[in-house]
Amino acid sequence: MTDVVSRHADVVIIGGGLSGTLLAVQLLRQSHARRIVIIEPRPELGRGEAYSATELGHTLNGNAARMSVDPGNADDLTEWLTRFIDDGGWPQSAEQSLPVAELFPPRGIFGLYAQQRLAEARAAGARYGATAEHVRAQAIDLQTHAEQVEITLDNGQVWYGRQAVLATGMFPAARTALKAPGGLNAGAVDPWDVQAMRGLDRQARVLIIGSGLTMVDAVVSLDQAGHRGPITVISRHGLWPHVRRQPPSWPDFLAAADNVRSPRQLMAEVRKQCRQALQQGVDWQAPLDTVRVHIARLWSQASERQKRQFVRHVRPWWESHHHRSPPPSDALVQRLIREGRLTLQAASYQRADGTTLTIRRRGESTSVQLQGDALINSSGIEYDWRRVDKPLPRQLLARGLIRPGPLALGIEADVDGAVLDAQGLVAERLFAMGPPLRGMWWESTAVTDVAAQAKRLATTLLSRC
Ligand SMILES: Cc1cc2nc3c(=O)[nH]c(=O)nc-3n(C[C@H](O)[C@H](O)[C@H](O)COP(=O)(O)OP(=O)(O)OC[C@H]3O[C@@H](n4cnc5c(N)ncnc54)[C@H](O)[C@@H]3O)c2cc1C
Incomplete structure (x- = not known):
């Protein structure tokens, strides 16, 4: 009995990436005694995929002035980063000769920032008995009951929350789809696997599918690993990401534009x-x-x-x-293009046989084959939960506790983030935030999106508990 009681929390947050961590920060800041539990298999909170980056060249795609996690203080990251650099935390930043607000911090360092905000919130919460514990496991099943939500973990534990939040983030296409033998991912290198990049032959012909910011990360890692061979990027529309500049402000032409309806x-x-x-x-x-x-x-x-x-x-x-490229990464991409080592083909991917790709170039009716020595799948994120091969999404769908969001992008929820079940009924105790709500808001992923959602959701949870 004691064991069961000890696994009761007020709020169970499933996923301890940036979203789950910022939600915990906001809950801890409200002056109420509360037990928060964050279920996260990674060793550290606040990082998720994006901020676990170990490569210094994997930076945020916005400068410090744009990436505060505090919706009430746009300078929060700049202030933190200034102290961090003053303390010797990021000596390489001096090479950029820019004011701190204009620096594009490495994502791994941004993860430290999120962690420090959590540590401060925990200390503040401790003054009135609020806690946020990290339970290192994966949630594999969930059931809702009248008074609580029951969450089963892969370590056999069962946790109960008066409220639960799905902060499960993104499911990279490189990991979730096409894993079957002969499928694209069977022979592909993970775009964020720095060790695997180091293991490639320096002259390997690398084929990359997808031309977004994940491709940019992969190119940075290849360069850092000493790769000097040709890189061919295949993307349906043949568009490179633009570089992020610092434009001046412009009148908000959509604020009063009632002619914009489609x-x-x-x-x-x-x-x-x-x-x-x-x-x-x-x-x-x-x-x-x-x-x-x-x-x-x-x-x-x-x-x-x-x-x-x-x-x-x-x-x-x-x-x-x-979704523009950070200037330092863009400079590398531009240099490799100039040197003829990085090329882009506007083509659709059809098949992969090991590292041989069958593609159809835009405007052509016949297929051609491209032979590489290594293949990287940076085709982005799988937002359709019906195609995500993970226990929790599968169970939630099978139990009818969630339903796909608009255009099957993530899952459906109301404006407060309460999820809708298969019949369209709004859950009383189950919420979602961040990338799972892509279909509800289109942009529900970036730092500023999840920071704003965390603040709103904390208020909602408090008002409904
Ligand atoms: C490589 C990359 C770079 C990015 N760069 C930027 C950027 O520069 N600027 C920007 O604004 N945004 C960027 N983003 C967007 C970024 O995802 C968000 O800012 C933020 O990371 C979303 O946080 P999250 O916690 O919702 O998701 P995630 O970071 O994906 O974290 C979700 C967490 O949930 C955990 N989880 C999943 N399922 C379960 C389960 N069943 N049980 C327990 N835990 C579970 C995972 O282990 C993971 O740690 C980037 C995203 C990626 C992937």
Whole structure:
């Protein structure tokens, strides 16, 4: 009995990446005694995939001024980083000769920042009896009852929470899909496996599928590993990510734009504003960055047909123009392009046979084969939980406790983050945040998205407990 009682918490957070950690921070900051438990198999909280990076060249894609985890203080990361650098924490930053606010910190260092904010929140919470414990395990099943949520872990433990939150993050396509023999991932190198990159022949012909920021990470790791051979990137639309600059501010043209009701109208308006900016000698990134704050509203107001149109026609453009590359990584990419070592083919992937790829180039009707010595799958994230081969998503779907979100991107929830079951009923005690809500808000992944969600969700959980 004692054992069971000790496994009761007020809030059980499943996933201790950035989302789960920031939620714990926000809960601990509210002055209430509360037991929070974070279920996370990784040894450290606050890191997840993104901030476990060990490569210094794997940086944030925004500068410190844009990446605060405190929605109430935009300078929070800059202030923390200033002290960290003053204490000798990141000596290489001096090479960039930039003010701290303009630096693009390595993601591993950003993980330390999130951890320190958690440590401070734990200390604050301890003053009134609030705790946040890390249980190192994977949640493999979940059931909801009238008074509590029951969570089964892969170590055999069962935890009970008055409320539970799915903060399970992203499922990289490189790990979740096509694992079967003969499938793409069977012979592919994980894009974030720095050791595997070091194991490659320096002259290996490397084929990379996908041209987003994961590809940029892979190119950085290859370079750091001493690779000097040719790298061929295959992507359906043949677009490189743009580099992130620091554009000036631009009038918020969408705030009062009641003529923008569809993806087509949005694109037309954005193009018009970008043209105007360029005519005035202003960077096109300035108007584009004003779209960001409206994207969740525009997406959630759009009809299913409009969402499909957006994904089909605007998404590739949005990904390459909005999810921009940090300048240091972009400089490397540009150099390799100039040297002829990095090339891009606009083509769709059809088959992989070991490291031989069958592709069809854009505009052509016949397939061709590309022979490489190594293959890297950086085709992004699997958002459709029905295709994620992991116990918890499988069980939640099988029990009818969740249902796919719009366009099968993640799972469905109400505006407060309470998940909807297979019948569309809103859960009383089960919530989600971050990447699982991609279909609800379109952008539900970046640091600032999850930081804002953590704050709102903490308030919701408190008001409903
Ligand atoms: C490589 C990479 C780089 C990125 N760079 C940036 C950037 O520069 N700027 C930016 O704004 N955003 C960036 N992002 C987006 C980034 O994902 C988010 O900022 C943030 O990491 C999302 O945090 P999360 O906790 O929701 O997800 P994740 O970081 O994916 O963490 C989820 C955690 O849940 C755990 N988990 C999953 N299932 C279970 C289970 N069943 N039981 C227990 N634990 C479970 C996992 O182990 C993981 O640690 C990047 C993402 C990636 C993948």
